[in-house]
Amino acid sequence: MAESFEAASGRGSTSPAQVRRLGKNLTGYNGETIDIRAVLTDCASASRDHGWKTEGMIADSDLVLPAFIRSSTNPSSKPVNIYISAGIHGDEPATPLAARQLLRENRWPAFANLWLCPCLNPTGFIANRRENHQGADLNREYLQPQAREIVAHISWLQSQPSMDLCLCLHEDWESHGFYLYELNPDGLPSASERILSEVSGICPIDSSQTIEGRSAANGVIRPTLDPKTRLQWPEALFLIMHKTRLCYTLEAPSDFPLRSRVDALVIAVRTAINCFALSEW
Numbered sequence: 001m002a003e004s005f006e007a008a009s010g011r012g013s014t015s016p017a018q019v020r021r022l023g024k025n026l027t028g029y030n031g032e033t034i035d036i037r038a039v040l041t042d043c044a045s046a047s048r049d050h051g052w053k054t055e056g057m058i059a060d061s062d063l064v065l066p067a068f069i070r071s072s073t074n075p076s077s078k079p080v081n082i083y084i085s086a087g088i089h090g091d092e093p094a095t096p097l098a099a100r101q102l103l104r105e106n107r108w109p110a111f112a113n114l115w116l117c118p119c120l121n122p123t124g125f126i127a128n129r130r131e132n133h134q135g136a137d138l139n140r141e142y143l144q145p146q147a148r149e150i151v152a153h154i155s156w157l158q159s160q161p162s163m164d165l166c167l168c169l170h171e172d173w174e175s176h177g178f179y180l181y182e183l184n185p186d187g188l189p190s191a192s193e194r195i196l197s198e199v200s201g202i203c204p205i206d207s208s209q210t211i212e213g214r215s216a217a218n219g220v221i222r223p224t225l226d227p228k229t230r231l232q233w234p235e236a237l238f239l240i241m242h243k244t245r246l247c248y249t250l251e252a253p254s255d256f257p258l259r260s261r262v263d264a265l266v267i268a269v270r271t272a273i274n275c276f277a278l279s280e281w
């Protein structure tokens, strides 16, 4: 539960020397779970406290899919549009926890317009499984959406402006450390090495040469497949085809302690945003 996670781990207590693989994830994610309703209540409360607007992509009693929006607080600078999503896989609890931590800490650059979806698959978290309550892997539905969550999410995304930077938060139950996917078709300045350098102070980086069947280098995967040749699109491909020219999918290793995964995702988000600001401004 979220409460025991905080009570047991404290805040900001991660030290890389203490971070050891747990050895729990033998056939899937077997680590801590979260009370997603409580986490989303916390997110809503923190967003209200810090002046965010809430939009309900779905707002039924049995299925709530919130999005939080905050406008730039520096009207004299040209705003940068930044989108962050989490919780599309229900067995990746560090991602909505990282969204909550980001909202609570409220440390955003003044020039940023922000869009944050803290949990795209709430029913998956209730069952502690990757898929939603109907067995759908929501992160395969962005070309041909069927699930209500993704139909609503795509419709909402289409009503938002283009984004300068998109960050999709994930976890991988099999990985040996943190890694990321960079989708950057125009060759914009890359933040990947810097992100991984910052994360390496918190948790290990997966240095495998192949991750998830794709060629990787020092924790970075730069997919070269033409999205048009793929029959199923994850969220990141939809974003790169319709909303942005720069997208990172951040993958925390879920066989490591939850506290370090949350901290790793939070620092990865902050570093990506800061690098983008430095390259553009």
Ligand SMILES: [Zn+2]
Pocket: 088, 089, 092, 169, 170, 171
């Ligand atoms: Zn995932």
